[in-house]
Amino acid sequence: MTTGARTTGTRTTGTTVRAVVRERYGDPGVLRVVHRALPAPTGDEVHVRVAAAGVAMGDWHLVTGLPSVMRLVTGLRAPREHGVGLDLAGTVEAVGPDVPDLRPGDRVLGCGRAAFAEVAVTRGRRLAALPAHVPAEVAAAVPTSGTTALHALRAGRVGAWTRVLVLGAGGGVGTLAVRLAVLAGAEVTAATGRPRLADALRAAGAVAVLDRSAGAAPGAGYDAVLVTGGLTPLRDLRRLLAPRGSLVLVGAEGGGRVLGGGLARQARAAALDPWVRYRLRSVVSRENPADLAHLRDLLADGALAPVLDRTFPLAEAAAAIDHVASGAARGKVVLTVS
Ligand SMILES: NC(=O)c1ccc[n+]([C@@H]2O[C@H](COP(=O)([O-])OP(=O)(O)OC[C@H]3O[C@@H](n4cnc5c(N)ncnc54)[C@H](OP(=O)(O)O)[C@@H]3O)[C@@H](O)[C@H]2O)c1
Structure with a gap:
């Protein structure tokens, strides 16, 4: 949901968006959809209006905090990051002053720390431009x-x-x-x-x-x-x-x-x-601009076409994660957001 003033350039005021959050570790039932206020982006931050968000086993690990050794990084007693979701595709809504190459309205794919939201906050170097002919749910399956x-x-x-x-x-x-x-x-x-x-x-x-x-x-x-x-x-x-x-x-x-x-x-x-x-x-993998651009190019010329299992709406993020964790998904699962 968006209320009040709209984004102009790098300034965002009075905007709230729906986002999937959790305050503690647990099975995906701990996830809630809340309305979140968005401060204007600073530095190299980018706000992306999410069209689709990829769902993966990594989301299950981050939500459950299992195996618990990973809590050394994500927060010992409770998760430091309340948002959920790693992969996204959508449209740039606003950019911080240190983002030279993206503008509001640009289509992008990439990664964030809380991609299961109407608007996700991420950084410019974690995104790549996405051509108009690549569907968002296809792009979100890949990063x-x-x-x-x-x-x-x-x-x-x-x-x-x-x-x-x-x-x-x-x-x-x-x-x-x-x-x-x-x-x-x-x-x-x-x-x-x-x-x-x-x-x-x-x-x-x-x-x-x-x-x-x-x-x-x-x-x-x-x-x-x-x-x-x-x-x-x-x-x-x-x-x-x-x-x-x-x-x-x-x-x-x-x-x-x-x-x-x-x-x-x-x-x-x-x-x-x-x-x-x-x-x-x-393999201990982390996304980087060169590989993201390479994958984007393969998607754009049709060489890479991820196998999509099914989509879920944002409000059913918990069911989507459960579906992936059940082993029933064939290929990728994606949330369609807007
Ligand atoms: N190291 C990293 O940086 C990194 C990054 C991403 C993911 N991961 C991990 O990599 C794993 C796969 O991720 P994903 O996103 O592809 O998960 P996924 O979509 O849920 O797929 C699970 C995979 O496990 C395979 N599998 C299940 N039981 C198996 C068995 N007994 N022997 C061989 N393969 C079996 C499945 O193979 P079938 O197709 O034959 O059913 C399927 O390909 C997860 O454990 C995830 O946490 C690691």
Whole structure:
């Protein structure tokens, strides 16, 4: 809801917007929609009128505060940041004085700390211009998951002619990793527990789609294996690799509440890596302007088209996060905001 005065240039007064917030950690039921006053942007701040916001497992982690080791960064007893949501696409509403390249009215995609809102506050360097022909819900699906997929491919030295297995190819990161690996010239095998995505994964360029519940072809000798989920032990994952191949751990759910099974496995991988012939890498991804612009360009020329599962309205952000966390989503989930 917007009341009172409108934005002019870099000044915003009397504007309140609906935003999804929480004051404590808990399941997504702790989320509330409130009306929030917006002060005028300062420095390199940018206000973006959000058209669509991407939903990811990262949102579930930030809302629940699990695994609890992450609270060292996000706030020990309660979350420091009350807003929720990382990825957005929309239109610039107002800019601070230190933002040289964006103007009110510009379409953008990118990241923020509270993207589940009618207007999100972020910084100029976290945004990239978005061409008019790319739908907002398509663009909002890409920033964090796409950047993570790119970083995973780099960690695995994936390039032309490499043989890659994406183990867990049906989620937000997995579907994008398959397409980005194909665009890098790799021969990509997609292993998924979501057989209904097989056609989409083949259309993205995967040469083979495997049922991961049947076990992903031990001894296949992949140059790189990207793992987006599951707590399969390292000794089993290494059997999928060529002798000097790369095992890239993106993330995994489950395990202990303090460290989490995925982080614990990543810690073991870091300790083991110096002693083995194959490469063990973990991805800790953060968006950056160059990768955001690269992903935007791929969206703009149609080379990258994220697999969209479904959309939810802003008021149903909790249901959207629950849907992603349930494992039922095929590809990306997006909130449509305005
Ligand atoms: N390191 C980072 O910087 C970073 C950044 C973003 C996300 N992450 C983490 O990466 C993981 C994936 O994120 P997401 O956004 O893609 O989540 P998502 O959309 O919920 O997808 C979950 C993924 O887990 C896979 N999976 C589930 N059980 C599996 C198993 N037993 N073996 C192999 N794969 C399995 C699924 O594969 P199917 O398609 O086969 O069902 C799916 O691809 C999450 O744990 C997330 O927290 C890490």
